[in-house]
Amino acid sequence: MELLLFKHNRPGRVCTFEEYRDGGGFSGLKKAIAMAPLEVQQVVMDSGLRGRGGAGFPTGKKWSFVPRDLPGPRWLICNCDEMEPGTYKDRALLEANPYSLIEGMTIACYALGVRHAFIFIRKGYETAAANLARGIEEAKKAGLLGERILGTDFSVDLDLHLSAGRYICGEETALINALEGKRPNPRVKPPFPAIKGLWNSPTVVNNVETLANVPEILANGAAWFKGLAKNPEGAGNKLFCVSGSVAKRVCVELPIGTTLREIIDVHCGGMRDGKKFKACIPGGASTQFLTADHLDVPMDFDTVAKVGSRLGSGGVIVFDESQCLVAATLNLITFFARESCGWCTPCREGLPFVKEILQRIEVGRGEERDLEIMREHIKYLNYSFCALAPGAMAPLDGLLRSFEDEVREHILKGKCPYKTEKQI
Amino acid sequence: MPKLTIDNIPVEVPQGTSVLEAARSVGITIPHFCYHPALAIAAACRLCAVKLLDGPVKGIQMSCSLAAQDGMVVSTTDPEAMKLRSLVIEWLMINHPHDCPVCDEGGECLLQDFTIAGGHGRRRYQGNKRTHMNQYLGEGIYHEMNRCIQCYRCVRFYQEYAGGTDFGVMGSAGRVYFGRFEEGQLESPLSGNLVDICPTGVFTDKTGRFRARYWDYQFSPAVCQHCSVGCNTSPQAFHRELIKIVGRRNDNVNGWFICDRGRFDKEYLNTPLRPRDPMVDGTPCEYEEALAALAARVADLAKVHGPESIVIAGSPRLSLEGALMLTELAEHLKGATLSFYAGPAESEVSLGAVKLLNEQNAATVRDLEGADCVVLYELDLIEEGAMLVPAVRKAAVRGGQVYLVSSGQRTLSKPLPFAYRQVASLDEVIIEGGAKGVVICGAAPRPAEEMAQIASLGAKLMLLQPGPNGFAVGTVALESRAVPLSEVLSSGKVKALLAFEAELPDRLPEGVTLLACADWRASDLAKGAAVFLPTTTWIESDGTAVNFEGRAQHFQRSFKAGLPLKGLDPKYYQHQSPAPLHPPRVPHGEIPGGKERDCWKVVAQLIEKMGGGSMAEPLTGKWGALRDLDPEGGGIRVFGLRDR
């Protein structure tokens, strides 16, 4: 199996500039600069690369929305907010190798005609930020970043913006507000960032992993990238970061289309303590639970969507038979209720409502009508201002779809069936 | 112009109109909280949901942030949309106190109305309510954070519209808090609008809390008479007490808002110290008696010293009607001198503006908002025309250049909430050829050369007046060749001064033997007048005001003048002995202290008493065209009339 994201990784330490360069790094950038910007964009479009930040939007297409004829600057922002519970791939990537991202962003800037780009980094990723800061200096020194890259007229400034912790900053318009130093509430869309983003100019926001794919796509071509996936519709590799009840919790790079079964059994060494698989969240906290029935679904955007969940960020959280999914969902909802930005009513008030209900069900004070109220929330939180609240409803939706019996058992028995008398 | 249907009603609206506004245009109110026509779209409350059944967009959408498009089929009554709306109410009521009876907003609360409209009635949430601490926000506004529904209107108004920086939103999620960094007086001169803009009872007018409910109020369209901008208001009175003043929309003048002075400065209208009784030689009497006495004394004096010894004085506090009626009086007392200004400086400023302005060069508020260059000339804008501040701010935010020309004589009472360049003289101002420029001049004396220079800039002009109705009075003064009061008095020939809402000097010159005053306030000098005639304020009378840009606006009486019931002296109800049984079975039609009359009517009646004709209609001749002016309309500019 061919690696591209983790290709340059060294065990236990970050790869050096020389190692990256000598291992074929920056060849993508050199190739790109010899092409016309729109050709570069076309290669990315042809490669089938889809956004790795969660929504899976085709990257080349997103770039193509940026108007080329407006006066004034354009911006590129790399989204390294990664606060989606269960997701740690961007950290894994940047702590091992900051250069793919730097090179990928430089290429993206070239394709988009961007002069000044930012990497928005969450609180807690100081190591990643330090790697990037060092990498940026090294690339500048080597003439691969900054003024007159590789002796051409093309110049790019790359700056880090270190945040102070808040999940909503990962939502692209909230991120733009955060970067501008405003309160990070999302913005009304349209206008979309591609038209009116950072400081009201056209802006592209891409995830770390998305941009880190770009150098190899340019170096090896669109067809090569497409061919990496296991399923015919898929393209490229994906980082899967696994946590929960598995024997080995790992972040691995695997072809798109790899099955959950393979991820768990082969790469994570099976379940922890020989427990039985009960369910998993396939792509970070805001995706629906999948069950044992879905273990052979190829992990790609459309195939996972077809079975009612989302590939999301690739943060796989595995639950075993001994775990109560009502309690797990309560934990997730508590997270989202706390992380709501407070802008719109359904999210700000609806999530605490759901939390209150789940709390009661979990301690045995649930009522039959609670199911109906939760279903109303699953449906109507879709009409929130941004995607946080609908995302928050995803695990609840999965719970009621696949584990309604478990919820009902709580209500009927008046206690959590997974808790011993002593725990209660 | 997109054509769509809303609840089966065909609607056609201008491009860019929201579905919410399109529905409003055919009489359908879609419930909403965060939406306010004066503010940027927030789409935060999610109450304005409608369902699009067919057309370019489908499904549940927020009507406030959805532009009407051709072929849309909108339902406001679709069960799904109604369900979402009722859920939004349920969500908001999770934490909202259920105590409308002890909330000063009750009766005029958007949340009450839309809770009823939303159909949510039974509590399903079983947790506790969230509570907040309140802040002291100064003497104008009471803060009750528990009533907040997080619509973000207040902060959008305060920061984006008014440019304030000391009030905003803190925290996140369910903990968002709308207030200040620390307790204290709100700094913005427009802070009082928080009362109007907040859909619930978070901000209420401290100066009138718990005095009455909305349905108790008597109110009519009024025009603020604090400065010459002429903002539209609704003064709300209860039992003859002016409880609150709120803003009234007029897009030609003040938009939706008013300044804090116009809202909170009302004590002098309610004060029991206001002169209420007609008096002759210091003794209270009936109005007719006082009028008769005055008519007789004026006639006597005219016989002995001739009408040339009489001055008839008014001021820019008079309504247009009052000013016109004074010219009738002068006509009747042929030879008497007419005066409208205390001194020559004030007169020059006011008349100079009237002379200089015309339909083409007089800037409107819209012109100001759209200006590329704004010049504030020797002017403390917040002091002299606070409601022009948001218009200048709009221009500045749009990228317009603002200059403050200040030779250093005038200082700013408060910092201006927009970016500007301060320069020492007009020479440093660059208005490029063809640029949309507006120069705003204060009512401080304006040297003629500088006015000439300003006029030559090619920019439009806003010349503020020294009094609220300066433009009307200035126009009348110009036509009637009025003379400033100080000048007439210093001639030494004056024997009688008849002052109608006029500003009196501190002392009268020797030789003045007759002083008569008609006013709703009284200086010490006025109190000693031989004849005193109490008049009504603009809130208690009908009339016409003309603002600095020559815009005539009608105001209407909100309530019949008289002493407020609150604090009423017992003499007004304990005069019967034995005291009547409770409750009294015979109503008294008389309003305590309610003898005041509208100033123009007092003048008209005086003329009649002196043998002149009856003057039932003050707006005659060319001014007759203003008789039917709609008090709720936008007002009309009078240049055409004036120059007729």
Next chain:
Amino acid sequence: MIPEELKKSLQQRVATAVTAREAAVDVMKELQSHYGWLTDEAVGEAAEILGLSTLQVDELATFYEMIYRRPVGKKVIHVCDSISCWCAGFERIMEHLRKKLGVVEGQTTADGMFTVIPCCCMGICGDSPAMTVGGNFYGSVTPEKLDEILEKERKN
């Protein structure tokens, strides 16, 4: 009062930013590390450096999880309470901390050493349960390991 050097370096950061506001979070974080938490005084200083009002700074400060607007101990213990750490039993860690330090979430130990605050996912899900003490990361925490960590952190 902050030292002149710190003030200079913050002014420098603001001067090189695209807009002053872009540097706001950096400025607040620096002031926080100087004072331990973002005191009212620090908010005033940030406001001055950024050309904003104190309210405008507070609007930002109160939004972010890792800006403290209340006093905290010498070191803040953040215990992740999100789903992967839940799976790995963060509740046991929290329980142990409560007992060991005699505080509940949000409180500071009597000696002013530690403040315990739950926090959201720190991206150490592969090594859950996770926590930070004074900014240092610890993964796969067990009650036994926790004792050692506290011991160590108390010393340096």
